[in-house]
Amino acid sequence: MLTLNVNGEDRSVDVPEDMPLLWVLRDVIGLTGTKFGCGIAQCGACTVHVDGRAVRSCVLPVGQLGEAKITTVEAIGATPEGKKIQDAWLAVEVVQCGYCQTGQIMSATALLQHKPQPTDSDIDAAMSGNICRCGTYVRIRQAIHQAATGQPVGQQTIAYNLQKGPAQ
Numbered sequence: 001m002l003t004l005n006v007n008g009e010d011r012s013v014d015v016p017e018d019m020p021l022l023w024v025l026r027d028v029i030g031l032t033g034t035k036f037g038c039g040i041a042q043c044g045a046c047t048v049h050v051d052g053r054a055v056r057s058c059v060l061p062v063g064q065l066g067e068a069k070i071t072t073v074e075a076i077g078a079t080p081e082g083k084k085i086q087d088a089w090l091a092v093e094v095v096q097c098g099y100c101q102t103g104q105i106m107s108a109t110a111l112l113q114h115k116p117q118p119t120d121s122d123i124d125a126a127m128s129g130n131i132c133r134c135g136t137y138v139r140i141r142q143a144i145h146q147a148a149t150g151q152p153v154g155q156q157t158i159a160y161n162l163q164k165g166p167a168q
Contacts, residue, residue, distance in 0.1 A: 002062055006031070007075035017063025022046045024062050025072060033073040033102050037131075044130030047103035048072050054110035056129075073102040081112040081147070088147035096134035104130050108144050117148050 004011050006029060013028050025031045025048070034057055037045030041056035048057045049071040076082035085108045088094075095101050104127070111118055111126035118126070123141050132140070146153045 002065075004062065004065060004070060005067065006070045007072060008069075013062070015062060018061045020058050021048065021060045021062050021065065021070070022057040025057060025070075031072050031074050035099060035102055037100070037103070042129070042131070043100070044103040044107060045100050047106040047130070049076075049106060049110055052110065052113060054107045054126075073106055076106060076109050079109065079113070081116075082109045084147035084150075085109045085112065085143070088143040091152065092139050092143040092146060094136050094139045094143050096136055100130060100132045100134075104132065104140055108140070108147070111144065112148060118144065 001012055001014050002017070004013060004024070006025070011029055013024055015024055015028055022034060022036060025034050026036070034048055035045040036058060037043035039058050041059040044056065046056050046058040047054050049055070050060070050065065050068045052069075052071075071079075077086050082105070085105055089101070089105060094104075107127055107130050111123065115122050115126075120141065123144050127137075127140060127144075142153045
């Protein structure tokens with residue numbers, strides 16, 4: 001029997017120590033906001049916070065967590081940065097299909113918690129492990145800037161000429 005602190009609540013779970021945290025959260029505890037994407041920590045859909053760090057839960061054995069505090073997307077809006085990110089996500093209309101968005105939100109929130117005024121390079125580095133099949137990367141960056149500054153950021157687009165390719 002293991003005790004995990006999930007979203008501020010101690011939860012006792014009877015699972016093998018090598019079971020990935022993702023499956024404990026989804027199948028044992030019933031918190032289904034964290035998504036399964038690739039199962040090899042490459043897509044970011046399963047991102048949660050462990051002691052404030054964004055980690056991939058699909059490859060993290062629960063036996064390694066000890067007394068760490070786990071935060072999932074279900075509770076991230078209770079943090080100041082998480083609330084700002086969620087509000088900006090809605091204001092900028094980031095979501096298309098939505099599947100990757102819980103992981104994107106968790107990574108973006110961790111970024112703001114550690115770097116309140118991120119540059120484009122900071123955002124690119126923090127978000128690089130999160131894949132979005134819909135390609136909303138420009139809006140994701142815009143929403144992070146908006147959450148950081150509290151100010152609406154003008155719509156950003158990627159200029160593209162069908163004959164010549166991306167604008168220089």
